[in-house]
Amino acid sequence: MDSNKNTAVISVIGKDRVGIIAGVATLLSQNDININDISQTILDGIFTMIMMVDLKDNVIENSDIVEKLNALGEELGVTITIQHTDLFDRMHRI
Amino acid sequence: MITDYEILETMKMFNEQHLDIRTITMGISLMDCAASSVDECCNKIYDKIVRYAHDLVATGEAISKKYGVPIINKRISVTPIAIVAAACDTSDYTPFAKTLDRAAKECGVNFVGGFSALVQKGYTNSDMKLINSIPEALASTDFVCSSINLASTRTGINMDAVGDMGRIIKKTAELTADRDALGCAKLVVFANAPEDNPFMAGAFLGPGEPECVINVGISGPGVVKHALESVRGADLGTVAETIKKAAFKITRVGELVAREASERLHVPFGIIDLSLAPTPAVGDSVARLLEEFGLETCGTWGTTAALAMLNDAVKKGGIMASSYVGGLSGAFIPVSEDEGMIAAAASGSLRLEKLEAMTCVCSVGLDMIAIPGDTTAETISGIIADEMALGTFNNKTTAVRLIPVPGKTVGDEVQFGGLLGYAPIMEVNKASCADFIHRGGRIPAPIHSMRN
Structure with missing residues (x-):
């Protein structure tokens, strides 16, 4: 593919509550995924967090990281998605 | 660096606007x-x-x-x-x-x-x-x-x-x-069937195609409709520009998926078909997208002009996004597979004759249209002949997928389920064309086919 970086975007959208960042960060560290950048805003009471992460040797489709993030999202009452960065580069850059 | 805005825009396309890859074929x-x-x-x-x-x-x-x-x-x-x-x-x-x-x-x-x-x-x-x-x-x-x-x-x-x-x-x-x-x-x-079309029911691998190939069909009427909602009241040049930008992004997703599938399967990448393919789900309709242009109901005056512009702008945006665009590439207007088309047909605003006019400027033709079961074979052939003429003489692909439902007539409804959807039975002109069809033979190629 275009880039050799194995990075991904994790987005968390939902109602704000205590422990969202802590929950996601803990899960990522347990799975050897490093957080490169993090930003968050609250728009109309909707909590939006975007994390840029380094997957290192993890391969999204061969690991259970998607399932783990989904389960955590359910527990926290938010929607969590992980998508390889190549998708955004392809869609938004010529 | 990708901005937060771009990331959120992408998320919404997938989560709220039904963007998907319709098929890897x-x-x-x-x-x-x-x-x-x-x-x-x-x-x-x-x-x-x-x-x-x-x-x-x-x-x-x-x-x-x-x-x-x-x-x-x-x-x-x-x-x-x-x-x-x-x-x-x-x-x-x-x-x-x-x-x-x-x-x-x-x-x-x-x-x-x-x-x-x-x-x-x-x-x-x-x-x-x-x-x-x-x-x-x-x-x-x-x-x-x-x-x-x-x-x-x-x-x-x-x-x-x-x-x-x-x-x-x-x-x-x-x-x-x-x-x-x-x-x-x-x-x-x-x-004029394309030999690399990934969409059903018309997909086949033409005789000029390679041993094995990956063709990808994208979708996304919801994404284009959402983009148009942000330019309500603007002039049509702005509308065309907006459609092109949305089509570009959609096509890039298709190309990414196609290239990766090709690499993983060790099979050459053929084409991206950048068709706007609707589904019966609310928010995934080409008819509703046309209505966003400013039409009360799909099928009213102005529908053909809006569709022509939509089809053209989708192609222009898509062509920029991938060097290998093929298949049908444009807007599909199936009736039973599109919630807005179904509603327009049921309300009487969208009729078979208007659909025929729309096929002059869309990417395919009379698609997934349920007609009365007692429609004669000759009348069906007459409808096909007209549609074939539109394609042949306008140098474009056209198609017919009609469903004469036994025992049902105008006013009834038919359920196919899943992506095939449901449809009201549409009225068909009953005046006979049988003598025309029984003549047989070939209608000669149009003069503009002589391009050598």
């Missing part, structure tokens, strides 16, 4: 499966399809997971069976359809296209056998799709075949009457 050449024995030919077909496509579904799912992009269908298209089976010593081609069905089920795909013949200039013996086998083949299989190319700008229109297909469509409807003529939803006739 693997084209497989069956040219080397010819044999004089039916059993031997069928065994070769089955083995080859399963050998090439056994990883297709798993690969599609892995890519879907990596990018968080829904990939709705994984499908297979093959060399037209009328070519593959020509050497076989049989007049019934149903066993080949059953073999394709079995192979599709083994691979886990949901459709296989290619029970097809290319007869734009005339029939071979094998073409004739295939066409006569269509009703039984579609009635006795679940996943097989059939397509016949009846006309082209270079050759004109094979009116004998147009006449025959009216009868074949009627018979297919009768044999699947217990399922509201579902067989007809898997049967399409073309003018």
Whole structure:
């Protein structure tokens, strides 16, 4: 593919509550995924967090990281998605 | 660096606006499966399809997971069976359809296209056998799709075949009457059929195509509609620009998926088909997108102009996003598969004649339209002839997929389920065209086909 970086975007959208960042960060560290950048805003009471992460040797489709993030999202009452960065580069850059 | 805005925009496209990859279609050449024995030919077909496509579904799912992009269908298209089976010593081609069905089920795909013949200039013996086998083949299989190319700008229109297909469509409807003529939803006739189309029911792998190839069909009417909502009241130049930008982004997702699938499966990448393909889900409708232009209901005056502009802008945006654009590429206007079309047809605003006009500027043709079961074979052939003329004389692809539902008439509704949706039965002009159809022969190629 275009880039050799194995990075991904994790987005968390939902109602704000205590422990969202802590929950996601803990899960990522347990799975050897490093957080490169993090930003968050609250728009109309909707909590939006975007994390840029380094997957290192993890391969999204061969690991259970998607399932783990989904389960955590359910527990926290938010929607969590992980998508390889190549998708955004392809869609938004010529 | 990608901005938060771009990330959120992307998230919304997938989560709220139904953006998806509609299909990854693997084209497989069956040219080397010819044999004089039916059993031997069928065994070769089955083995080859399963050998090439056994990883297709798993690969599609892995890519879907990596990018968080829904990939709705994984499908297979093959060399037209009328070519593959020509050497076989049989007049019934149903066993080949059953073999394709079995192979599709083994691979886990949901459709296989290619029970097809290319007869734009005339029939071979094998073409004739295939066409006569269509009703039984579609009635006795679940996943097989059939397509016949009846006309082209270079050759004109094979009116004998147009006449025959009216009868074949009627018979297919009768044999699947217990399922509201579902067989007809898997049967399409073309003018200027593209040989690399990934969408069903018209997918087949043309004789000029490689051994094996990956073609990808994208979707996304919801994304374009959402983009237009942000420019309400603006002039049409702004609308065209907005559609182009949305089409660009959608196509890039398709290209990413196509290239990755091609790499993982070690199969060359063919084309992206950048069609706006609707589904019956609310928010995924081409009709509603046309209404966003400022039309009260799809089918009213202005609909054809809006569709022409939409179709053109989608192509312009998509062409910029991928060097290999092919297939049908434009806006689909199936009735039963589009919530807004269904509503417009049910309200009486959208009529068959208006749909015909719209097919002059959309990417395909009269698609998934349920008509009364008592419509004669000649009238169906007449509708096909008109549509073939539009394609042949305007140098574009057109198609017809009509469903004459036995026992049902105008005012009734028919349910196909899933992506095929549901539809009101539409009124058909009953004045006879039988004498015209019975003339037979060929309509000569138009003068502008002489381009050498």
